[in-house]
Amino acid sequence: MANVVEIVTDLVTPILEDYQFDLVDIEYVKEGKNWFLRVFIDKDGGIDINECALVSEALGEKLDTIEPDPIPQAYFLEVSSPGAERPLKKEEDYVNAIDDYINISFYQAVEGEKQYQGFLKEVTPETLTLLVKIKTQEKEMTFDRKNIAKARLAIQF
Structure with missing residues (x-):
């Protein structure tokens, strides 16, 4: 393939x-x-x-x-078109998505969750940092990119 x-x-x-x-x-x-x-x-x-x-x-x-x-x-x-929830595949996609609302899913759960949604705040070759909302609290969380199975733009409700 x-x-x-x-x-x-x-x-x-x-x-x-x-x-x-x-x-x-x-x-x-x-x-x-x-x-x-x-x-x-x-x-x-x-x-x-x-x-x-x-x-x-x-x-x-x-x-x-x-x-x-x-x-x-x-x-x-x-x-x-890739649609409103286009996948983030290339490095350029991630950089262009800084400050956008995205969804990431993982190979292995992180803090008991298999996916998170939030605003992309920082991209490095090794990590992504998201501002996520957990109940009523906003929290910056950094994720190891090796554990990210998929990332895409998301629509915030």
Whole structure:
């Protein structure tokens, strides 16, 4: 699967650069009996459906010309926005999310919890610091990045 993601990354990057869009993530997953190749893109101010269609068409054409076919089984190509709760994957994503409300989930529970939500206050190569609300108290908590399974922007209620 990683090979498909690497190939698609190499193919889609120049397309995105032409339009000045950002690559957020690529997934190649099987759901039920169907395979999906999902490419998540964004830009300042957000991405719209017409821009997703442009990238989908250009990427589809490139994928159709590669021999031998890097994806031999049938699949659905989806190009979309990552949505309001976009994942934080790259270092740049974390830096851009400082002062934003995020959700992090862990491989192993931290103080009895498998996830926390709060405002991202600091990012280092080893840690993330969040301002979290526990009942009525706000508290800064620092988490080891090696224990973070997933991080994403979150909507605060």
